[in-house]
Amino acid sequence: MSIPRPRKIVLLVALVATLALLCCGGSVTALLVGGLTDEGGDELVSSFGCGKGGPIDPDTKLPRIRPYGGEQIRNAAIIINTGAKLKMPPRAWVIAVATAMQESRLNNLGYLGARNDHDSQGLFQQRPSSGWGSPAQVRDPVYASTKFYQKLKTVPGWERMPLTRAAQRVQISAYPDAYAKHEPIATQIVNMLADGAANAVGNSLTMVCASAGQIAASGWTLPASAAVGSGFRTASRPNHQGVDLIVGKHSPITAAASGIVSKVKCDEDHSGRRTCNVDGYPGKGGCGWMVEIQHAGNIMTRYCHMVTAPLVHEGQEVTAGELIGRVGSSGNSSGPHLHFEVHLNNDRSSAGAIDPVRFMREQGAPLGEAG
Structure with a gap:
């Protein structure tokens, strides 16, 4: 037909x-x-x-x-x-x-x-x-x-x-x-x-758009069910290379897509210290406890400010929606949230960063949805 x-x-x-x-x-x-x-x-x-x-x-x-x-x-x-x-x-x-x-x-x-x-x-x-x-x-x-x-x-x-x-x-x-x-x-x-x-929801025949907690047919899902706070490279924060997803401490953080964990670390602050098991503060510097995952198409995602050491290790294969850590406020942070970045060409620098809001919409997993 x-x-x-x-x-x-x-x-x-x-x-x-x-x-x-x-x-x-x-x-x-x-x-x-x-x-x-x-x-x-x-x-x-x-x-x-x-x-x-x-x-x-x-x-x-x-x-x-x-x-x-x-x-x-x-x-x-x-x-x-x-x-x-x-x-x-x-x-x-x-x-x-x-x-x-x-x-x-x-x-x-x-x-x-x-x-x-x-x-x-x-x-x-x-x-x-x-x-x-x-x-x-x-x-x-x-x-x-x-x-x-x-x-x-x-x-x-x-x-x-x-x-x-x-x-x-x-x-x-x-x-x-x-x-x-x-x-x-x-x-x-x-x-x-x-x-x-x-x-659409990837494993369903209903042909409805994927929503919070669901994996789209593209293979992507939300890293956290949360509202979007500070945006990507705003006028007030031009060097902000991701977006802040505002959600309570200890909330789950999941892999946005399947991939290989490429980086797990406690990121240094501006003083060269690795103090990630305590809440941070604005101006402290660093990502706190963080994870990076490499995905198909040379795309890399970064997850920052976890409350404790991540639940994954470098070299580990993860699937979309798999728990990788929990929300915290470590590093350069004014309160509990997930700082989420998307980079092209597996370029970890700011040159590779793109707007996660636009990218995730394109994958059928728009940020800002709550479960």
Whole structure:
């Protein structure tokens, strides 16, 4: 059954386009993609309803999302539509699209002789010799997508796994960590082709926007259910590289997305002291007890001012929503709150910091919601 496409707003855009999405509470958010066009010129496609409008029909005119061309985007649409017809939740669509991006760059690979990995073919490089089906079957995008989802469904707890681990359990690849880098663009493609579905609750078929305590299909969730206080680089605090989430002492702090803990420490104050087991004060300096996590797409999140030593250690793999510490007031702090930062390119410096409010809206996990 063909599902009508979301309404399109035609605009001129620069080389790096902004994908506008109307998410959750009615606020407009933007996802940066590597260029968004279709055969008729550059355009922005507005998506509504966190997936309520359903996926785009692959047989209609589709947009292009650089660096992927029309046929590649059509294959992504087939993957998404197949998942919807199989009643797989939107998190599965993101995993499947990211997997196909790694395996084939969304190309339906035929037999390439020695250039094939053994006899791997199709969108997911499925091997007929390993029981995935005949060569003709694995080159059928609907069949290949169906087999991927069927195998994913047998993986216990796949919904809460890091994307790369869930994909690896299906694919058994020689490069098990390669899938992670595709997660941000796969999320954008799903939002683009399925009415913002990556902003919906990831493991649910209800297609409602993720709210406090829930994990969106993008794989992101709130680090704390709290109001937003001091903002990112405000006029009064131009060097404030994150936002303050105002919540009571000992409230839980959770990982905003799956990743690897890269830093756990008691941050030095301006005097070079590490005194984190006591409340801090304005001007003391330092983050107090803090954690940094590296996520897919070279994104890093930072969590500051914990009340005691964090509950995780460096090198630990954490999943979205996993408890990593509790809110406190250590370091440069005037009261209990979570200072939360988002950095691009795994750049820990201020040069890598971006506005967490905007970023989290784009992931379908808008800050400021209380549980």
